[in-house]
Amino acid sequence: MTENLLLAGPALRRLRKREGLTQATMAATLGISPSYLNLIERNQRPLSARVLMQVIERFDFDPRSLREDEAIGGVDGMARRLADERFADLGIDRDEVSELLAVAPQAAAALARLYDRSGQDAGGVNDSLVASRREIERWRNHFADLDHAAEQLADELRLSHGDLGAALTERLRERHQLTVRILPLDVMPDALRRLDLHARQLQLSEMLDRSSRNFQIASQLVSLEQREAISKLVAGAQLDDNAARQLFERHLTAYFAAALLMPYGRFLRACEQTGYDFTVLQRRFGVSFEQLAHRLTTLQRVGQRGLPFFMARLDRAGQFSKRFSGASGATLLESEATCPLWVAHKAFERRGEFCVQPVMVEGADSGPAHWLTIARTVEAIGAGEDATFVIVLGVEARFGGQLTLAKGISLDQAAAQPIGLGCARCYREGCRQRSLPPRGAPLRVDRVARGVTPFEFSPQR
Template sequence: MTSSPTLLPDNILPATGGRKLFAGARIRRIRAARGLTQTRMASDLGVSVSYLNLIERDQRPLSASFLLKLAGSYDLDLKSLTGNDGADLADELVRVFTDPRLTGIDVPRTELRELAARSPGIAQALIRLHASTPSAATAPRTGPLESVVAMIEAAGNHFPALDAASEALADELRMSGPDLNAAVVERLRARHAITVRAMPVDVLPDALRRLDLHARQLQLSESLDAASRGFAAAIQLVLIELKTVIAETIAGAGITDPLAARAATIALAKYAAGAVLMPYARFLAACEATGYDVELLQARFGRGLEQVAHRLSTLARPGARGIPFFFLRTDRASTISKSFAPGPSPIPIIGGCALWSLHAAFDRPGEVRRQLVELEDGHRFLTLSRTVKGTAAPWGAPRAEFAIGIGCDVRHAAALAWSAGLELNGPATPIGPGCTACHRAACRQRSLPPAAAHLAFDERQRGLTPFRFTED
């Protein structure tokens, strides 16, 4: 649970060390993200439009009272308002210059930091242009899947109206009995005349879930385990009963392309199914009671690890927030197929890091791995990793296998059951977003040099890695 902010004297700025805090670009981003005019935001905060305009142009510093009003009006974390915005921009610029198309253009990190600090507008323009420019190695971010990703990121992976509607539906289902899986199946039958039937793999060879409206059947592949069958049935139920809320959420996200809207419908139906089977208040209470013990949560709610992991990343209800977890799913080739967090992912991933146990989980299938990791910027996270198997397959057929990774900032780790016996201030494994974006010179696991580094070669010696480089 979040607590209300501490009241501070007007002349004392939190987390600024007494210095004046200018954050015009950050205030503009907050306003733009909520679709507010200066007039509307000024009214919300009880200040004049001219005063807000001066703040956004960095001609007035932020006072403590203004910060508190801003945090209270828009449910923001004070740390997000007083952090080092220039450092964040510099980190983004570093990622831009790891683009393979810029190989050979050596820009020292000191220059990128200076650009971010002195010309944040130019830095933001470069970042936006890079994000909107198709890469030869990646598909342009304009398709239906990219629209869904943008919708989820803009919402911080939490959809309040859909979550509330799902929780209300779960309360109705519980009147039928404690088994929500059975209650979902019964509601489909009684209210919508749809029976749920498990089908042999040879009858349903190319599908896991299919609604046959002619036969009034929801057909589920026998290759799904019990938790997945319950989840599939819940998806069908919310597609019917929460159709309006889903459509309103998509419209509110500005998605108009028909194909993107259908992709978003599927994504939100999965979100709602998880919210029905793991209702927000009950799930958060169970998390806090068990110390976020993922295996106990699986047992209590009858869900799979992937379903629980995804639900953990959605606990961002104002006034009732859970620990902010990020969630990743990868395969053996380090391809990230799912990535969720209540905000931007705290661990930037450009390529896999072999030092992170997430990518070594395949060595010991089914074993939960705990790891304290540290990024290059000093941020530390406690993570759990484990493999999950896909659906059952006929003998001899390949079976999909993935690794799930969840984690949170180390400052939250003491509340976790799985931090027991771990020295949170002790040694941590240094990891990075991938060799081409990582600047740890002494990493023995390094396979490639950083993309924007100055390379040096000396035939008379060989260091810990084949690459010698400088950044300045």
């Protein structure tokens, strides 16, 4: 049988130095030659499963520390950080990222930590958002233990009642002595959900539709019954900032609630059977498009993987209020600006419609460039002025043929719409939508003629 292999030289070298051993002494302890250990430490030979077991047994070693790169999201996680516009002139490609993680994983972790804590120079609340999001990305937005627990609970609920909303309400009443009460807008003008322990009520706004109501009840149930499991994940994240911990906890609570409404196995089978037909999936599981989009980014169970979607929510100004890369490796979500040629902006003019657009992303050197993207508007729930956002789902174009919405759409690269990572990072010439020249690009000013584009520049980086 072929042994499972991995490159883990730097971690093994740190272990040896921590123990105060020479290469010869450690090699003798492990039953290998000093020259072979030297090659392992320099990542010129992989660490076999047999040697790994010797390391674990002889040094009481935690094998998880052999994969430090997982703490920063692996190659995808580091590549997303290095796609930041501040590093655009360095031209760091994916091969260099892989080499950095293989040769100097601790140095890579230090760089990732500095980047994460910088909050992209925004500070304050944004620091907390960035830290929480990076932790979600480290897990690739898949929390296997929560998914399995949610699946078991969903099966229990199905046995108790055919209607999930009724089953959730009944469980709250029987297990926690809480009744669900719907209150009018004038009583709850600024809240969608409120737990009143004095009255033993979970109070919900009348503005919630059925899918949102079920989600809020599920979230409250998760907070009561899965507190320990979620607290362990939050503690394991070792987030320095209290707000970041709270945001991460809120994400995990919402994750479990979504997994309860869309249990992994049944949901993935439905996705594959329907060709990821979003309309059918919404109806079958009684969820909103935004809830569905969130769930599609989480389907990374070993042996049962779904398509690697990314998901983002944008406002009319093109600002991200949510972005989850999942296992997609998407770098186009890392920019603080969006391209006006992206279908996400056109979707605001076509409320409620699915707007499909294959795109080629300029400057996506550290990840896939050819994507199939799908955008649709969603309305915020609550009082006051209507708030409209666009939810965008994306999957690599090579997977796009599996989607019902891709029927009749060419997935050839030549047919894709070129887009950039915001004008300041886009070097495409001749774009009439350009509002800024690329950073570092020398401007050309023609005194004799005026071109059709706002800026002309030299294309070299």
